[in-house]
Amino acid sequence: MSLIAARGLSAAFGGRRVLDRVDMDVARGEIVTLVGPNGSGKTTLVRALVGALRPDAGRVDRAPGLRLGYVPQRLALDPAMPLTVDRLMALPRPAPDAGAALARVGMGGAGGRQVADLSGGQLQRVLLARALAGRPDLLVLDEPAQGLDQPGTAAFYRLVEEVRADTGAGVLMVSHDLHVVMAASDRVICLNGHVCCHGTPEVVRNAPEYRALFGLGTGGALALYRHVHDHAHDGDAHDHAHDHHGHDHGHDHGHDHGRGHGDGHGHAPRQRAAGG
């Protein structure tokens, strides 16, 4: 019995079909990740699943009484709005477990802080705690690692795995960060308007559709992946992107890679991935 399922879901914006007859589901206790290039409909699919968008065709089935915890990509917090962490936790309704949920994500004692003063990683943790305080059966996270550096991303995904282990909730994540995602997921759904392939990370990694989409190299090599991060901590918020064209990174390597490189400078297997 799945927690949530999409059946034949289609959606279009301005004449362009963004989702084309998408079927997918998430079961209790599993971590499912949506990957796909920009504009592939990942966020549209998530919005349809959480009820923020009415699909043009198809339907979303939810388990009866499903409690859904949604972690949005970001908040539209205008600087003109004062907002403490405690107050955010109580929107739209007071949550009895708010204190415990904040402690669970390592933000205990931060309840009095202004949300605007939080770092990107802290805000993601607070938003996760807000979702957890509702004791969800299903957590939906839309690009939770956006704007985090590599160690922050890895730490956040570890936290999601722990939460899944503790609560048995199903988890649906959207991600660009293929490398970490592959390690953290039970199943991966590769989306490009339609579901182009899905299965365990290994199955998807080896699927020709996936390789075509992400420009994976020949001869079994993995990993053209691209991450962009913000060096907010050095006060000079320049973006930079690395293209990786590496070797056959295994499951574990994903974690090591993520932890080992600090802020992401100076990767040893660093090559420009011209032409993939």
Next chain:
Amino acid sequence: MPEFLIRAALAGVGVALAAGPLGALILWRRLVYFGDATAHAALLGVALAVASDLPVVLGAGIVALAVAALAARLTVRGRGMETALGVLAHGALALGLVAVALIPGARVDLSALLFGDILAVTGVDLAVIWGGALAVLALLAWRWNRLVTATLSEDLAAAEGIDPDRERMILTLALALVVAVALKVVGALLITALLIVPAAAARGLSRTPEGMALAAAGVAVAAALGGLALSLSTDAPAGPSVVVAAVVAFALSLVVGGVRQLRP
């Protein structure tokens, strides 16, 4: 104290109580142009009401609501709509001015429409103003958590079972109501100022959304009374005087906020 002064003070306080919290929402949602469009539309509503012998408040309210609904449709479509809203805001003002000028017999005091005529508030006006203001306050209090959640993230709100479109409509309705009842007090040109300046002054003094909404109401009430006093002592028009008082409060809030930041 003469009775007309008591009525003026009560009218100012009534409008201020509703304008403060609503102004906070307008700031958070960046709807300043939206507020302008709605307030300016009231002018056209007055002209139409006078021409058809309807109550002025009714005409102002209906046309303000229509333009606010139109503006809401424009803002739903997201970015790049500032141009359209700017055209709407100033177009409504110009159209209203032309319409007022076209009314035969010069039955409309243009200056009172633009800057308010708080000293001429009647008992009936007062009842309408307080009725409208209390309705707006009740509406905002009822929907508050949903409005704040939808302001922070429409998708998050939808995931919590809130319909962001409905909340936007409620905000639009509240704005049209405030515009209709504030017209007599501060005039069409300065309604937006009465909405956003007290809220901006309250920003530096608050830690939560509802704290800011309450502080905005307080600042707006103080500005209404202070502006009225200023108007009486200098013979300046009352509407602009109220806004000047609110701007002084804003400046003071900056000083207070600055001093707070200096202290660890």
